[in-house]
Amino acid sequence: MQKQAEYSEAIKTKYPEQVVIAIARDKIGKANPVTLGWTMIVSGSPSMMAIAVASRHYSVETIRHSRCFTISFPSSDMADAALFFGSKSGRDVDKFAEFDCATEPAKAIDSVLLCDAAANFECTLESETIAGDHIIFVGKVVAAHTNTEAKKRLYTVGPGHKMGSAS
Amino acid sequence: MQKQAEYSEAIKTKYPEQVVIAIARDKIGKANPVTLGWTMIVSGSPSMMAIAVASRHYSVETIRHSRCFTISFPSSDMADAALFFGSKSGRDVDKFAEFDCATEPAKAIDSVLLCDAAANFECTLESETIAGDHIIFVGKVVAAHTNTEAKKRLYTVGPGHKMGSAS
Numbered sequence: 097m098q099k100q101a102e103y104s105e106a107i108k109t110k111y112p113e114q115v116v117i118a119i120a121r122d123k124i125g126k127a128n129p130v131t132l133g134w135t136m137i138v139s140g141s142p143s144m145m146a147i148a149v150a151s152r153h154y155s156v157e158t159i160r161h162s163r164c165f166t167i168s169f170p171s172s173d174m175a176d177a178a179l180f181f182g183s184k185s186g187r188d189v190d191k192f193a194e195f196d197c198a199t200e201p202a203k204a205i206d207s208v209l210l211c212d213a214a215a216n217f218e219c220t221l222e223s224e225t226i227a228g229d230h231i232i233f234v235g236k237v238v239a240a241h242t243n244t245e246a247k248k249r250l251y252t253v254g255p256g257h258k259m260g261s262a263s
Numbered sequence: 264m265q266k267q268a269e270y271s272e273a274i275k276t277k278y279p280e281q282v283v284i285a286i287a288r289d290k291i292g293k294a295n296p297v298t299l300g301w302t303m304i305v306s307g308s309p310s311m312m313a314i315a316v317a318s319r320h321y322s323v324e325t326i327r328h329s330r331c332f333t334i335s336f337p338s339s340d341m342a343d344a345a346l347f348f349g350s351k352s353g354r355d356v357d358k359f360a361e362f363d364c365a366t367e368p369a370k371a372i373d374s375v376l377l378c379d380a381a382a383n384f385e386c387t388l389e390s391e392t393i394a395g396d397h398i399i400f401v402g403k404v405v406a407a408h409t410n411t412e413a414k415k416r417l418y419t420v421g422p423g424h425k426m427g428s429a430s
Contacts, residue, residue, distance in 0.1 A: 098367065142395050144394050203267060
């Protein structure tokens with residue numbers, strides 16, 4: 097049976113929620129990762145994925161500048177990296193310089209991949225749409241990569257950025 | 264370590280993927296539910312959620328007609344309903360007439376809620392954007408509901424529409 101509730105209460109049923117790390121270079125060439133829970137696949141053919149990024153976040157500038165970005169599925173043992181990349185601003189710090197997280201160059205776009213992720217998707221910017229306090233960026237997947245080892249994906253499993261695997 | 268892969272292979276790391284059932288009335292007033300895995304929250308203030316619906320699906324017509332829709336988080340014991348609503352077209356059948364699934368009227372929009380869902384969100388249509396072979400519909404949440412019992416959300420846990428809970 098349903099009872100009407102505040103949105104903030106009802107949305108607590110969303111967990112586990114998938115985590116991605118989106119990466120784009122800024123105008124000085126610095127690769128800037130940001131951790132996002134608001135993401136979905138949006139098209140099968142061609143393959144496209146979307147992310148929602150807070151309008152005021154530095155990542156918006158980096159994606160608009162690069163017009164391409166990586167969507168990385170961090171593995172379940174990358175919770176610390178995800179928390180770090182999600183809690184700092186690329187306006188203030190070089191996140192990859194401050195947190196030890198192995199990267200390698202992307203193949204089809206000017207960005208980087210996360211070596212230890214479960215998968216990485218290289219995307220070219222297809223469109224952007226304002227939605228409230230966020231921007232929806234849609235990317236067309238132009239290259240994909242998986243980990244040579246079997247890796248589980250990272251999820252937010254409960255309120256307060258509690259992270260882990262989900263199965 | 265990463266290895267380049269086909270998108271179809273790399274995207275298999277996405278599981279578990281959340282499931283929602285979106286519901287909108289068509290022009291004759293029939294409430295039409297569709298099961299979707301491609302969905303995300305897109306705005307915090309105001310609260311907004313997005314769904315990606317295949318362009319050719321009947322649900323596109325129903326959402327454009329109603330300009331509002333319910334996003335329901337089915338509970339983990341609603342796999343059969345989710346499979347049914349995801350495998351039939353509202354062009355051909357009245358899904359709620361053919362599959363026994365309790366509904367009740369929405370409060371703020373002209374749609375219905377799923378009584379046994381973990382949560383229901385009533386949305387007014389905010390925008391639509393074409394993305395490849397799908398349409399992204401953004402809805403502003405105007406009312407929310409939770410289940411009076413603690414319910415786990417339904418997920419697709421593996422290829423072939425394998426469904427269950429995730430924790």
